[in-house]
Amino acid sequence: MGETGNHNHQPPPPQPPPGPVPPLGAARGPLYPPAEQLLQLHYCIHSNPSWHQTVLLAFQHYIVMLGTAVMIATVLVPRMGGGHGDKARVIQSMLFMSGINTLLQTLFGSRLPTVMGPSFAYFISVLLAINDFNDSNFTTEHERFTHIMRAVQGSLIVSSILNIIIGYGKAWGNLTRFFSPLVLVPVVCVVGLGLFARGFPQLGNCVEIGLPMLILLVISQQYLQHIHPKTRPILERFALLLCVGIIWAFAAILTVAGAYKNVRDQTKMSCRTDRSFLMSSAPWIKIPYPFQWGTPIFRASHVFGMMGAALVSSAESTGAFYAAARLAGATPPPSHVVSRSIGLQGIGQLLDGIFGSLVGSAVSVENVGLLGLTRVGSRRVVEISSGFMIFFSIFGKFGAFFASIPLPIFAAIYCVLYAIVAATGISFIQFANPNSMRNIYILGLSLFLGISIPQYFVMNTDMAGHGPAKTGAGWFNNILNTIFSSPPTVAIIVGTLLDNTLEAGHARDERGLPWLVPFQRRKGDSRNEEFYNYPLIINDYIPTRFL
Numbered sequence: 001m002g003e004t005g006n007h008n009h010q011p012p013p014p015q016p017p018p019g020p021v022p023p024l025g026a027a028r029g030p031l032y033p034p035a036e037q038l039l040q041l042h043y044c045i046h047s048n049p050s051w052h053q054t055v056l057l058a059f060q061h062y063i064v065m066l067g068t069a070v071m072i073a074t075v076l077v078p079r080m081g082g083g084h085g086d087k088a089r090v091i092q093s094m095l096f097m098s099g100i101n102t103l104l105q106t107l108f109g110s111r112l113p114t115v116m117g118p119s120f121a122y123f124i125s126v127l128l129a130i131n132d133f134n135d136s137n138f139t140t141e142h143e144r145f146t147h148i149m150r151a152v153q154g155s156l157i158v159s160s161i162l163n164i165i166i167g168y169g170k171a172w173g174n175l176t177r178f179f180s181p182l183v184l185v186p187v188v189c190v191v192g193l194g195l196f197a198r199g200f201p202q203l204g205n206c207v208e209i210g211l212p213m214l215i216l217l218v219i220s221q222q223y224l225q226h227i228h229p230k231t232r233p234i235l236e237r238f239a240l241l242l243c244v245g246i247i248w249a250f251a252a253i254l255t256v257a258g259a260y261k262n263v264r265d266q267t268k269m270s271c272r273t274d275r276s277f278l279m280s281s282a283p284w285i286k287i288p289y290p291f292q293w294g295t296p297i298f299r300a301s302h303v304f305g306m307m308g309a310a311l312v313s314s315a316e317s318t319g320a321f322y323a324a325a326r327l328a329g330a331t332p333p334p335s336h337v338v339s340r341s342i343g344l345q346g347i348g349q350l351l352d353g354i355f356g357s358l359v360g361s362a363v364s365v366e367n368v369g370l371l372g373l374t375r376v377g378s379r380r381v382v383e384i385s386s387g388f389m390i391f392f393s394i395f396g397k398f399g400a401f402f403a404s405i406p407l408p409i410f411a412a413i414y415c416v417l418y419a420i421v422a423a424t425g426i427s428f429i430q431f432a433n434p435n436s437m438r439n440i441y442i443l444g445l446s447l448f449l450g451i452s453i454p455q456y457f458v459m460n461t462d463m464a465g466h467g468p469a470k471t472g473a474g475w476f477n478n479i480l481n482t483i484f485s486s487p488p489t490v491a492i493i494v495g496t497l498l499d500n501t502l503e504a505g506h507a508r509d510e511r512g513l514p515w516l517v518p519f520q521r522r523k524g525d526s527r528n529e530e531f532y533n534y535p536l537i538i539n540d541y542i543p544t545r546f547l
Helices: 051-080 084-108 120-132 141-168 171-176 181-193 200-226 231-256 265-271 300-327 335-354 365-374 379-394 396-403 407-431 437-459 474-483 487-501 513-520 526-532
Strands: 116-118 361-363
Touching (some): 051 084, 051 120, 051 231, 051 396, 051 407, 084 116, 084 335, 084 361, 084 379, 084 396, 120 474, 141 171, 141 335, 171 335, 181 365, 181 407, 181 437, 181 513, 200 265, 231 365, 231 407, 300 335, 300 361, 300 407, 300 487, 379 396
């Protein structure tokens, strides 16, 4: 072929390779890299405020956990046939065991600043026990109450073996090895969001007290702290105590002024400060002792139902442990720490049954939220708060005084604290790929079903504790109804199953495993021992295989 007329033209100069295309909107604002620890905490897990602040913060933790104990006793004790004196003793027993279990957990369990309080996870199981004795003949209502308490004691004692086995047998810790940051998001998130029924719906029982409490807490703790530099640390850490005192006094004024004379009984119970009858019925001094209600009664149907509650409390505590670790400035708890924590929670449930608590113990979610509200994650604060729980459980009149705080005030507090825990769960998404359609699917489905399925079970559970699961085996129904009424448990089941079966091998980086896996191992990160080792003296004498 002949040459063309363009044979003298020089080839075009090589173009430089195109640079990386900036992400959409990158020039519109700063990008925030993932942060393993929250930088705005004032005190982390092993740093401590001054002693006078520590004591006040510890008392604040006591006030926050008190609401759940009062709620549980107020609802369950009258259905059991108990009177005001019985309710006061039940609250004392739950407070006493909360103090013991909190101290044990901070020393020998998770080592995180978590308050162990009475858990609503056992609510359905106790209702079933109440229903089983409705047709029995008792000479007095008090006799019926003590008989049901003995049955609850027996079921708590036997079912505690389950948590002890799955905890110290390391089965529960091995389960958490299947977690990724993508799973932690819905699990931790619904630990807070799943308790929405204890927030504004309870506040709405007395709007004139609950709503001012909510508004005052938000304004004083978030806005007024910026008025003067000297007021900032006070309002940031103690606004909750100040608001409780102000609104409690306001409720007392309304009560004395006769504002609730011509209202329905439910409104009086929620709004008046003199309707708990705890001050008049609580003993001055009483120490809870083993088998104070009598010899435990053991029934297989109650035990199986309580085993379901024990599993649920383990799931809820696990999500709360991860939230507490983040809000206390610690690394995510390693698998062996989660295992021993659940095992110790089982021992705590055994003690709950022995000492006659109405329900078992689990991590108090509201107190985890308080870590974020005050920005103080000190372990010492929570350890001292256990002293307040034990003190006020023994000196009943003093404890009854604070237990008389109207429940809508606690509900307003929960609106804020549960929200903080839920938002803490959302923050774990920074360690996974939030732009992956796979992750969006798993995250959305786990969150939605984690709230929707339990809501279905709760709505279809009658006052006797019977839920929608209706097979031929009553004990199996109790387990299913209890498990699927728990948002964290459902979120763990759905999230873990999807995340480990849906393109799991190809999406390892998208799931965030390179960040989380080192923390799950005992020696995977040098900080694990710093945060989670036993106290120095104890650590030197315990064989490594038991740590």
